[in-house]
Amino acid sequence: MDFNQINRNITDRVCKILETKAARYTQIVVIAVISFLIILDFYLFISDKATVSETIRDNANNQLFVITWVWGILAAHLFVCRPKDSNKIPELLGIAILLIISVIIFLLGKYVNVPIPQYMHIILLALGGVSGYYFWAQEIEEDKA
């Protein structure tokens, strides 16, 4: 395959993926938000101000380690899909359970006055991921390809 062919293949594939009609508006919003955050962070970095990364890191390392837990949940919910009909827990119930646990962890953060050790963040990420998988997973059909 020459370079032009490869280039056309990639462009076609990207266009096909972006063309799911129902979601056109959502895709634009997501891309816009991500772009805004990248530009904002770039600006903060160049002006030697506190970047988005540092802000999140400072908060997560002090009292808001619930952010780490939620990040874990979202990782499983957004990216790791379960086979169709394998999840027996109704979606709203699953979300409610996760919300309650999140509030508890949030309150724990207010109560604990010292920064938690780094391995706790690993545990929070992993637990969040597992919980997200069992309580709030998206489902996907069998790959028929």
Next chain:
Amino acid sequence: MDMMQTIEVVEKVLLVIVIILVIFDIYLYVNDTDGDTISNILKNWVNDRFFFITYLWGVLAGHFFLGDKDPIITNTAWSLTIVLFIALLLFISGMFFKKRIPPKGQIILLVFGVIIGHFFWSLN
């Protein structure tokens, strides 16, 4: 503006963005169109060819919440170059895959991303 003020402004901006996204997503969930929520489109992207996004989610986790005190790369420009170069490799791989990668593959990408973020893009 001093450092403390900037952090407070950035916190508010992030909080507002998160709240707007949540409200927007709830609207998308209850509206008439099916399959248009943020979760749905990310699921489609990542299960089609854009699984570099999963890797980047892991990198960000390692970058925000972990971070080696003695990282392999300390220069931010180099850290980003490595992170993005791997993302580019994953993007190109995705263009050539014929089958969808299994959920276990997504988990591996997440863990791999966390490792990269922790050792190569540390804030500490």
